[in-house]
Amino acid sequence: MAKRQKVLVLYLKLPSLEGEVISWATFDGTGKKLHMTGDSDEPPYPTGLDALLDGWRLFQASQAIPEHPGQEFRTSYLKHEFFFEKLEEGDF
Protein backbone atom coordinates (compact mmCIF):
# COMPACT_ATOMS: atom_id res chain seq x y z
CA MET A 1 0.00 0.00 0.00
CA ALA A 2 1.37 3.39 -0.93
CA LYS A 3 0.83 6.60 1.03
CA ARG A 4 -0.16 9.88 -0.55
CA GLN A 5 -0.49 13.36 0.96
CA LYS A 6 -3.54 15.59 0.75
CA VAL A 7 -2.90 19.24 1.57
CA LEU A 8 -5.46 21.74 2.79
CA VAL A 9 -4.51 25.40 3.10
CA LEU A 10 -6.79 27.64 5.11
CA TYR A 11 -6.59 31.41 5.47
CA LEU A 12 -8.33 32.59 8.60
CA LYS A 13 -9.87 35.81 9.82
CA LEU A 14 -7.64 35.71 12.90
CA PRO A 15 -4.12 34.43 13.66
CA SER A 16 -5.83 31.79 15.83
CA LEU A 17 -7.24 28.46 14.65
CA GLU A 18 -10.57 29.61 16.08
CA GLY A 19 -10.74 32.16 13.28
CA GLU A 20 -13.27 31.79 10.46
CA VAL A 21 -12.07 30.54 7.08
CA ILE A 22 -11.86 33.34 4.48
CA SER A 23 -9.88 31.54 1.77
CA TRP A 24 -8.98 27.94 1.04
CA ALA A 25 -7.09 25.65 -1.34
CA THR A 26 -6.89 21.87 -1.61
CA PHE A 27 -4.25 19.77 -3.36
CA ASP A 28 -5.01 16.06 -3.57
CA GLY A 29 -1.93 13.85 -3.93
CA THR A 30 -4.09 10.74 -4.31
CA GLY A 31 -5.21 11.99 -7.72
CA LYS A 32 -8.83 11.26 -6.88
CA LYS A 33 -9.95 14.84 -7.30
CA LEU A 34 -8.54 17.72 -9.29
CA HIS A 35 -9.09 20.97 -7.40
CA MET A 36 -8.73 24.28 -9.16
CA THR A 37 -9.20 28.00 -8.68
CA GLY A 38 -12.79 29.08 -8.27
CA ASP A 39 -14.16 25.55 -7.78
CA SER A 40 -16.19 26.24 -4.62
CA ASP A 41 -17.88 29.22 -3.06
CA GLU A 42 -18.35 27.67 0.39
CA PRO A 43 -15.35 26.97 2.67
CA PRO A 44 -14.72 23.29 3.59
CA TYR A 45 -14.82 24.14 7.32
CA PRO A 46 -16.15 27.13 9.26
CA THR A 47 -12.89 27.55 11.24
CA GLY A 48 -9.37 26.11 11.44
CA LEU A 49 -10.34 24.24 14.57
CA ASP A 50 -13.06 22.39 12.68
CA ALA A 51 -10.40 21.08 10.26
CA LEU A 52 -8.45 19.67 13.23
CA LEU A 53 -11.60 18.05 14.57
CA ASP A 54 -12.02 16.32 11.20
CA GLY A 55 -8.55 14.77 11.36
CA TRP A 56 -6.42 17.25 9.42
CA ARG A 57 -2.92 17.62 10.91
CA LEU A 58 -1.49 21.14 11.08
CA PHE A 59 2.12 21.29 9.85
CA GLN A 60 2.74 24.98 9.17
CA ALA A 61 1.33 28.32 10.32
CA SER A 62 2.28 31.85 9.28
CA GLN A 63 4.37 33.92 11.67
CA ALA A 64 3.32 37.25 13.09
CA ILE A 65 5.66 39.74 11.41
CA PRO A 66 5.60 43.34 12.69
CA GLU A 67 4.79 45.90 10.01
CA HIS A 68 7.81 47.70 8.55
CA PRO A 69 8.18 51.24 9.97
CA GLY A 70 6.63 53.67 7.50
CA GLN A 71 4.66 50.85 5.83
CA GLU A 72 2.19 50.19 8.62
CA PHE A 73 -0.87 50.78 6.44
CA ARG A 74 0.27 48.87 3.39
CA THR A 75 -1.92 45.84 2.76
CA SER A 76 -0.95 42.88 0.65
CA TYR A 77 -1.31 39.06 0.84
CA LEU A 78 -3.72 37.28 3.18
CA LYS A 79 -2.04 37.12 6.56
CA HIS A 80 -3.16 34.12 8.59
CA GLU A 81 -2.14 31.03 6.61
CA PHE A 82 -2.37 27.46 7.95
CA PHE A 83 -1.20 24.31 6.13
CA PHE A 84 -2.82 20.97 7.04
CA GLU A 85 -2.27 17.44 5.76
CA LYS A 86 -3.91 14.06 5.71
CA LEU A 87 -2.10 10.93 4.62
CA GLU A 88 -4.10 8.39 2.69
CA GLU A 89 -3.13 4.79 2.04
CA GLY A 90 -4.15 3.00 -1.11
CA ASP A 91 -3.11 1.58 -4.45
CA PHE A 92 -2.38 4.69 -6.43
Next chain:
Amino acid sequence: MAKLLTTEQMAEFANSGCLFFDELIDERTNKEFLDDIGHTDIDEVDSVQDYYRNIKATSSIPRIPAGTKLKDAYPKGSPLEKIFSHEVVDGAIKSLVGSNTIIDHQFLHITFPTKYFKQANQRQMSQQNHQDSTIDPRSTFDVQLFYFPTEVTKAMGGTRYHPGTHLRIVNEFGIAKYQNILGQKSIVCKPGTIGIFHSGLWHGAGVNFSENIRYMFKVRLQPTEKQELLWDPEKKYQPLPNRALYWTDERKDKTINDILMRSYPWQEADTNRLDKINVVKFWRLLTGHKKMDVDYWLTRIENELY
Protein backbone atom coordinates in the same frame (compact mmCIF):
# COMPACT_ATOMS: atom_id res chain seq x y z
CA MET B 1 -21.87 64.16 -24.70
CA ALA B 2 -20.00 62.16 -22.07
CA LYS B 3 -22.14 61.06 -19.13
CA LEU B 4 -19.80 61.44 -16.17
CA LEU B 5 -20.03 59.10 -13.18
CA THR B 6 -21.94 60.16 -10.09
CA THR B 7 -20.27 60.60 -6.70
CA GLU B 8 -22.06 57.41 -5.56
CA GLN B 9 -20.59 55.46 -8.49
CA MET B 10 -17.13 56.85 -7.73
CA ALA B 11 -17.51 55.83 -4.08
CA GLU B 12 -18.55 52.35 -5.24
CA PHE B 13 -15.43 52.18 -7.42
CA ALA B 14 -13.20 53.46 -4.58
CA ASN B 15 -14.53 50.78 -2.23
CA SER B 16 -15.03 47.74 -4.48
CA GLY B 17 -12.59 48.48 -7.31
CA CYS B 18 -15.16 47.78 -10.00
CA LEU B 19 -18.23 49.09 -11.82
CA PHE B 20 -20.63 47.35 -14.20
CA PHE B 21 -22.98 48.63 -16.88
CA ASP B 22 -25.38 45.86 -17.84
CA GLU B 23 -26.50 45.46 -21.48
CA LEU B 24 -25.08 48.89 -22.31
CA ILE B 25 -23.99 48.23 -25.88
CA ASP B 26 -26.81 47.65 -28.35
CA GLU B 27 -27.51 44.36 -30.12
CA ARG B 28 -26.49 45.71 -33.52
CA THR B 29 -23.02 46.75 -32.34
CA ASN B 30 -22.55 43.43 -30.52
CA LYS B 31 -23.38 41.61 -33.76
CA GLU B 32 -21.04 43.85 -35.74
CA PHE B 33 -18.24 43.05 -33.28
CA LEU B 34 -18.89 39.29 -33.48
CA ASP B 35 -19.12 39.37 -37.29
CA ASP B 36 -15.93 41.41 -37.41
CA ILE B 37 -13.95 38.82 -35.43
CA GLY B 38 -15.49 35.92 -37.37
CA HIS B 39 -17.29 34.34 -34.41
CA THR B 40 -18.17 30.74 -35.18
CA ASP B 41 -19.33 27.48 -33.66
CA ILE B 42 -16.78 25.56 -31.59
CA ASP B 43 -16.99 22.63 -34.05
CA GLU B 44 -15.40 24.89 -36.66
CA VAL B 45 -12.34 25.61 -34.50
CA ASP B 46 -9.29 23.39 -35.09
CA SER B 47 -6.87 25.11 -32.75
CA VAL B 48 -6.68 28.13 -30.47
CA GLN B 49 -3.68 29.41 -32.38
CA ASP B 50 -5.44 29.24 -35.77
CA TYR B 51 -8.53 30.94 -34.37
CA TYR B 52 -6.48 33.86 -33.04
CA ARG B 53 -4.43 34.02 -36.25
CA ASN B 54 -7.60 34.34 -38.30
CA ILE B 55 -9.06 37.07 -36.07
CA LYS B 56 -5.81 39.03 -36.18
CA ALA B 57 -5.67 38.69 -39.96
CA THR B 58 -9.24 39.68 -40.77
CA SER B 59 -10.81 41.78 -38.00
CA SER B 60 -10.78 45.56 -37.68
CA ILE B 61 -9.05 45.37 -34.27
CA PRO B 62 -5.83 47.27 -34.96
CA ARG B 63 -2.34 46.72 -33.53
CA ILE B 64 -1.98 49.63 -31.12
CA PRO B 65 1.46 50.71 -29.91
CA ALA B 66 1.54 51.08 -26.12
CA GLY B 67 1.02 54.73 -25.17
CA THR B 68 -1.34 55.54 -28.04
CA LYS B 69 -4.16 57.98 -27.21
CA LEU B 70 -7.49 56.17 -26.93
CA LYS B 71 -9.15 58.75 -29.17
CA ASP B 72 -6.73 57.86 -32.01
CA ALA B 73 -6.76 54.09 -31.45
CA TYR B 74 -9.74 52.60 -33.32
CA PRO B 75 -10.85 53.01 -36.94
CA LYS B 76 -13.81 55.37 -37.41
CA GLY B 77 -17.05 53.43 -37.67
CA SER B 78 -15.54 50.20 -36.28
CA PRO B 79 -17.46 48.38 -33.53
CA LEU B 80 -14.81 49.28 -30.94
CA GLU B 81 -14.86 52.96 -31.91
CA LYS B 82 -18.66 52.92 -31.42
CA ILE B 83 -18.29 51.25 -28.01
CA PHE B 84 -15.73 53.77 -26.75
CA SER B 85 -17.85 56.63 -28.11
CA HIS B 86 -20.91 55.52 -26.12
CA GLU B 87 -21.79 58.38 -23.75
CA VAL B 88 -21.70 56.13 -20.67
CA VAL B 89 -18.40 54.44 -21.58
CA ASP B 90 -16.86 57.76 -22.58
CA GLY B 91 -18.10 59.37 -19.33
CA ALA B 92 -16.83 56.55 -17.12
CA ILE B 93 -13.40 56.66 -18.76
CA LYS B 94 -13.20 60.46 -18.45
CA SER B 95 -14.30 60.24 -14.78
CA LEU B 96 -11.66 57.67 -13.87
CA VAL B 97 -8.64 58.28 -16.10
CA GLY B 98 -9.37 61.62 -17.75
CA SER B 99 -9.90 63.00 -21.24
CA ASN B 100 -6.47 62.20 -22.60
CA THR B 101 -6.16 58.59 -21.57
CA ILE B 102 -3.68 56.34 -23.33
CA ILE B 103 -3.79 52.64 -24.09
CA ASP B 104 -1.41 50.32 -22.25
CA HIS B 105 -2.58 47.20 -24.08
CA GLN B 106 -5.65 45.44 -25.39
CA PHE B 107 -6.54 41.79 -25.84
CA LEU B 108 -9.44 39.66 -26.96
CA HIS B 109 -9.69 36.91 -24.34
CA ILE B 110 -11.30 33.77 -25.71
CA THR B 111 -12.23 30.91 -23.40
CA PHE B 112 -12.96 27.65 -25.15
CA PRO B 113 -15.61 25.19 -23.95
CA THR B 114 -15.06 21.64 -22.63
CA LYS B 115 -15.67 20.12 -26.05
CA TYR B 116 -12.51 21.75 -27.41
CA PHE B 117 -10.30 20.40 -24.60
CA LYS B 118 -11.73 16.89 -25.04
CA GLN B 119 -11.03 16.98 -28.77
CA ALA B 120 -7.51 18.30 -28.16
CA ASN B 121 -6.94 15.85 -25.26
CA GLN B 122 -5.93 18.71 -22.95
CA ARG B 123 -6.67 19.29 -19.25
CA GLN B 124 -9.25 22.06 -18.80
CA MET B 125 -8.26 24.30 -15.87
CA SER B 126 -9.34 27.69 -14.63
CA GLN B 127 -6.90 30.57 -14.58
CA GLN B 128 -5.43 31.23 -11.14
CA ASN B 129 -6.11 34.45 -9.28
CA HIS B 130 -3.76 37.28 -10.15
CA GLN B 131 -3.40 41.05 -10.22
CA ASP B 132 -2.37 42.76 -13.47
CA SER B 133 0.35 43.22 -14.36
CA THR B 134 3.23 43.62 -11.93
CA ILE B 135 3.72 44.99 -8.43
CA ASP B 136 2.35 48.54 -8.56
CA PRO B 137 2.90 50.84 -5.56
CA ARG B 138 1.61 54.00 -7.31
CA SER B 139 -1.17 56.20 -6.01
CA THR B 140 -2.11 56.76 -9.65
CA PHE B 141 -4.24 53.92 -10.97
CA ASP B 142 -5.10 52.47 -14.36
CA VAL B 143 -8.41 50.89 -15.31
CA GLN B 144 -9.21 47.78 -17.30
CA LEU B 145 -12.33 48.03 -19.38
CA PHE B 146 -14.06 44.76 -20.28
CA TYR B 147 -16.61 44.31 -23.05
CA PHE B 148 -18.75 41.17 -23.29
CA PRO B 149 -20.28 40.88 -26.79
CA THR B 150 -22.33 37.76 -25.95
CA GLU B 151 -24.31 36.58 -22.99
CA VAL B 152 -22.12 35.01 -20.29
CA THR B 153 -23.93 32.30 -18.33
CA LYS B 154 -22.75 30.79 -15.05
CA ALA B 155 -21.66 27.65 -16.91
CA MET B 156 -19.45 29.78 -19.17
CA GLY B 157 -17.22 30.63 -16.19
CA GLY B 158 -17.13 34.39 -16.61
CA THR B 159 -14.25 36.39 -15.18
CA ARG B 160 -13.85 35.67 -11.45
CA TYR B 161 -13.13 38.73 -9.33
CA HIS B 162 -12.77 39.68 -5.69
CA PRO B 163 -14.43 43.01 -4.80
CA GLY B 164 -12.40 45.22 -2.48
CA THR B 165 -8.97 43.71 -3.25
CA HIS B 166 -7.76 46.52 -5.54
CA LEU B 167 -5.75 48.38 -2.88
CA ARG B 168 -3.85 45.30 -1.68
CA ILE B 169 -0.44 45.51 -3.30
CA VAL B 170 0.72 42.10 -4.47
CA ASN B 171 2.93 40.79 -7.24
CA GLU B 172 0.83 39.37 -10.08
CA PHE B 173 0.42 35.57 -9.65
CA GLY B 174 1.73 35.79 -6.09
CA ILE B 175 -1.92 35.28 -5.09
CA ALA B 176 -2.37 32.15 -7.24
CA LYS B 177 -2.31 29.93 -4.16
CA TYR B 178 -5.69 31.26 -3.04
CA GLN B 179 -7.92 28.83 -4.94
CA ASN B 180 -11.10 30.20 -3.41
CA ILE B 181 -11.77 33.44 -1.56
CA LEU B 182 -14.92 34.09 0.44
CA GLY B 183 -17.25 36.43 -1.45
CA GLN B 184 -15.71 35.65 -4.83
CA LYS B 185 -17.87 36.60 -7.80
CA SER B 186 -18.00 35.67 -11.47
CA ILE B 187 -19.25 37.91 -14.22
CA VAL B 188 -22.58 36.53 -15.43
CA CYS B 189 -24.09 39.02 -17.82
CA LYS B 190 -26.21 39.83 -20.84
CA PRO B 191 -24.68 40.74 -24.21
CA GLY B 192 -23.23 44.25 -24.41
CA THR B 193 -22.23 44.50 -20.76
CA ILE B 194 -19.27 46.68 -19.85
CA GLY B 195 -17.19 46.17 -16.70
CA ILE B 196 -14.48 48.48 -15.41
CA PHE B 197 -11.85 47.24 -12.96
CA HIS B 198 -9.27 49.19 -11.00
CA SER B 199 -5.98 47.75 -12.30
CA GLY B 200 -5.21 46.32 -8.86
CA LEU B 201 -8.35 44.16 -8.59
CA TRP B 202 -7.65 40.44 -8.05
CA HIS B 203 -9.23 38.30 -10.75
CA GLY B 204 -8.90 35.27 -13.05
CA ALA B 205 -10.71 33.51 -15.89
CA GLY B 206 -13.16 30.75 -15.02
CA VAL B 207 -13.63 27.41 -16.76
CA ASN B 208 -16.07 27.36 -19.64
CA PHE B 209 -18.31 24.31 -19.13
CA SER B 210 -20.87 25.45 -21.71
CA GLU B 211 -21.16 24.53 -25.39
CA ASN B 212 -20.16 27.97 -26.63
CA ILE B 213 -17.05 30.10 -26.95
CA ARG B 214 -16.77 32.93 -24.39
CA TYR B 215 -15.29 36.29 -25.40
CA MET B 216 -14.08 39.20 -23.34
CA PHE B 217 -12.41 42.17 -24.98
CA LYS B 218 -10.12 44.04 -22.60
CA VAL B 219 -8.35 47.39 -22.78
CA ARG B 220 -6.04 48.76 -20.10
CA LEU B 221 -6.13 52.55 -19.92
CA GLN B 222 -3.69 54.89 -18.23
CA PRO B 223 -4.29 58.48 -17.14
CA THR B 224 -2.07 61.34 -18.23
CA GLU B 225 -3.41 63.76 -15.63
CA LYS B 226 -4.10 63.82 -11.91
CA GLN B 227 -7.22 61.75 -11.14
CA GLU B 228 -8.76 64.39 -8.90
CA LEU B 229 -12.49 65.23 -9.20
CA LEU B 230 -12.46 64.26 -12.87
CA TRP B 231 -16.12 63.23 -12.50
CA ASP B 232 -17.03 66.50 -10.78
CA PRO B 233 -15.51 69.35 -12.83
CA GLU B 234 -17.56 71.93 -10.91
CA LYS B 235 -16.01 70.62 -7.69
CA LYS B 236 -19.33 70.30 -5.87
CA TYR B 237 -18.28 67.39 -3.67
CA GLN B 238 -17.87 68.21 0.01
CA PRO B 239 -16.90 65.63 2.67
CA LEU B 240 -19.57 64.79 5.22
CA PRO B 241 -19.15 65.75 8.89
CA ASN B 242 -18.13 63.17 11.51
CA ARG B 243 -20.82 60.83 12.78
CA ALA B 244 -21.19 58.75 15.94
CA LEU B 245 -19.11 55.55 15.98
CA TYR B 246 -20.14 52.13 17.35
CA TRP B 247 -22.99 53.65 19.45
CA THR B 248 -24.56 54.65 16.20
CA ASP B 249 -27.76 56.34 15.13
CA GLU B 250 -29.59 53.92 12.80
CA ARG B 251 -32.27 56.52 12.09
CA LYS B 252 -29.87 58.47 9.85
CA ASP B 253 -30.10 57.90 6.11
CA LYS B 254 -27.34 55.99 4.42
CA THR B 255 -24.70 58.19 2.80
CA ILE B 256 -21.77 57.69 0.46
CA ASN B 257 -19.67 57.10 3.60
CA ASP B 258 -21.58 53.83 4.00
CA ILE B 259 -20.52 52.86 0.49
CA LEU B 260 -16.91 53.81 1.22
CA MET B 261 -16.84 51.84 4.49
CA ARG B 262 -18.39 48.60 3.20
CA SER B 263 -16.51 45.48 4.40
CA TYR B 264 -15.96 42.21 2.54
CA PRO B 265 -16.16 38.66 3.91
CA TRP B 266 -12.58 37.81 2.83
CA GLN B 267 -10.99 40.56 4.93
CA GLU B 268 -9.12 39.55 8.08
CA ALA B 269 -10.40 41.03 11.33
CA ASP B 270 -7.25 43.10 11.81
CA THR B 271 -6.37 44.01 8.22
CA ASN B 272 -9.97 44.97 7.45
CA ARG B 273 -9.31 48.19 9.35
CA LEU B 274 -6.27 48.93 7.22
CA ASP B 275 -8.38 48.25 4.13
CA LYS B 276 -10.79 50.95 5.31
CA ILE B 277 -7.90 53.35 5.98
CA ASN B 278 -6.63 52.75 2.46
CA VAL B 279 -10.07 53.47 0.98
CA VAL B 280 -10.11 56.79 2.87
CA LYS B 281 -6.61 57.60 1.58
CA PHE B 282 -7.75 56.71 -1.96
CA TRP B 283 -10.83 58.93 -1.57
CA ARG B 284 -8.62 61.81 -0.40
CA LEU B 285 -6.67 61.51 -3.65
CA LEU B 286 -9.80 61.23 -5.78
CA THR B 287 -11.50 64.24 -4.18
CA GLY B 288 -8.49 66.44 -3.44
CA HIS B 289 -9.70 66.86 0.16
CA LYS B 290 -6.41 65.93 1.79
CA LYS B 291 -7.69 65.95 5.37
CA MET B 292 -11.11 64.40 4.86
CA ASP B 293 -11.92 61.29 6.83
CA VAL B 294 -14.64 58.72 7.24
CA ASP B 295 -15.45 57.35 10.67
CA TYR B 296 -12.31 58.86 12.22
CA TRP B 297 -9.99 56.10 10.93
CA LEU B 298 -7.20 58.50 9.96
CA THR B 299 -7.99 61.47 12.22
CA ARG B 300 -7.52 59.22 15.25
CA ILE B 301 -3.91 58.39 14.33
CA GLU B 302 -3.00 61.72 12.74
CA ASN B 303 -3.34 63.40 16.13
CA GLU B 304 0.41 63.19 16.79
CA LEU B 305 1.40 65.65 19.53
CA TYR B 306 5.13 64.84 19.83
